[in-house]
Amino acid sequence: MLGAQGQLGKAVQQVLLRNGLPFTAPGRLQADVTDTDKLNALLKSFFPDFVINCAAYNDVERAEQENERAFCVNAQAPAQLAEMCRRQRAMLFHFSTDYVFDGTKGDYYTEADCPNPLGVYGASKYQGECDVLAAGGDFAAVFRLSWLFGEGRQNFLYKLEDWATRQKTLRISEDEVSIPTYTGDVADAILAAAAKRVGGLYHLASTGCCSRYEWAKYYLAARRLQVEIVPVPMSSFPVMARRPLFSPLSNRKLSGVLGCGLPSWQAAIDRYLADIQNSRVCPADLR
Numbered sequence: 001m002l003g004a005q006g007q008l009g010k011a012v013q014q015v016l017l018r019n020g021l022p023f024t025a026p027g028r029l030q031a032d033v034t035d036t037d038k039l040n041a042l043l044k045s046f047f048p049d050f051v052i053n054c055a056a057y058n059d060v061e062r063a064e065q066e067n068e069r070a071f072c073v074n075a076q077a078p079a080q081l082a083e084m085c086r087r088q089r090a091m092l093f094h095f096s097t098d099y100v101f102d103g104t105k106g107d108y109y110t111e112a113d114c115p116n117p118l119g120v121y122g123a124s125k126y127q128g129e130c131d132v133l134a135a136g137g138d139f140a141a142v143f144r145l146s147w148l149f150g151e152g153r154q155n156f157l158y159k160l161e162d163w164a165t166r167q168k169t170l171r172i173s174e175d176e177v178s179i180p181t182y183t184g185d186v187a188d189a190i191l192a193a194a195a196k197r198v199g200g201l202y203h204l205a206s207t208g209c210c211s212r213y214e215w216a217k218y219y220l221a222a223r224r225l226q227v228e229i230v231p232v233p234m235s236s237f238p239v240m241a242r243r244p245l246f247s248p249l250s251n252r253k254l255s256g257v258l259g260c261g262l263p264s265w266q267a268a269i270d271r272y273l274a275d276i277q278n279s280r281v282c283p284a285d286l287r
Ligand SMILES: NC(=O)c1ccc[n+]([C@@H]2O[C@H](COP(=O)([O-])OP(=O)(O)OC[C@H]3O[C@@H](n4cnc5c(N)ncnc54)[C@H](OP(=O)(O)O)[C@@H]3O)[C@@H](O)[C@H]2O)c1
Pocket: 002, 003, 004, 005, 006, 007, 008, 009, 027, 028, 031, 032, 033, 034, 054, 055, 056, 057, 058, 073, 095, 096, 097, 098, 125, 144, 145, 146, 147, 148, 149, 152, 154, 155
């Protein structure tokens, strides 16, 4: 596995451990995905059946100024990785995002819809998914995720929790709509997809969709945090990167292939909170 220390990487490790599956999970220092020679040597020494690439350049705002770095980590490196995996006949699982879409469809996006990224991050991820599928052929699968949350600090729920402890009123966008998706559910789905050796492009998100405001409201109520939340338009935030306003992903194709549905976004949050309660997710992330 690559990018093992990220929020998805940690969840995938937990699922593999729980299922008693052998794996190796080097962090960025041991396996920088942009270091092709090192990666090649690593793959040749382990000869894996599967490579799960959770590494990514994920800073949507900073990507606007670090175009080259974003494309290097999100497009060029995964393309080379896909080529190496195909040569070694190892299956590559790679991840992309709903930010490949411009948000103008007005309905759930399917895998057949044409991407049109609005910012550098989305463009780099779109280039990455195209190149991975082209280089990897039957040995590659790309899963588009959205509004990922789980263990770690780089997600909306962590920030929300943090703001709620320091502010009396929170302003949250009500016109930004997508699907909150739990890393634990993604990891379970990935394992099921590996068992069926699924290849190609899939949308992997919870079922249903909501605004960021509804997401915050549900979470804060579940956590019984007393804070006022005010719905505001996305345009009231001074951001550099343009984001899709309506980008829910239809998970129908993947659910059909796996033979089971994905949980609702509310159930996903409930499971996350239960996992924290049962210490399956690091409680240090919640105060
Ligand atoms: N987070 C979301 O809301 C979201 C939404 C849709 C799709 N996705 C996609 O889902 C996947 C997993 O995201 P995530 O939220 O788990 O990301 P994350 O928490 O930011 O983890 C990404 C990991 O990649 C590592 N990394 C960065 N550059 C690297 C390099 N050159 N070589 C090796 N490792 C490197 C990072 O290490 P450092 O910490 O040292 O930088 C970090 O551990 C990504 O493909 C992402 O684009 C995420």
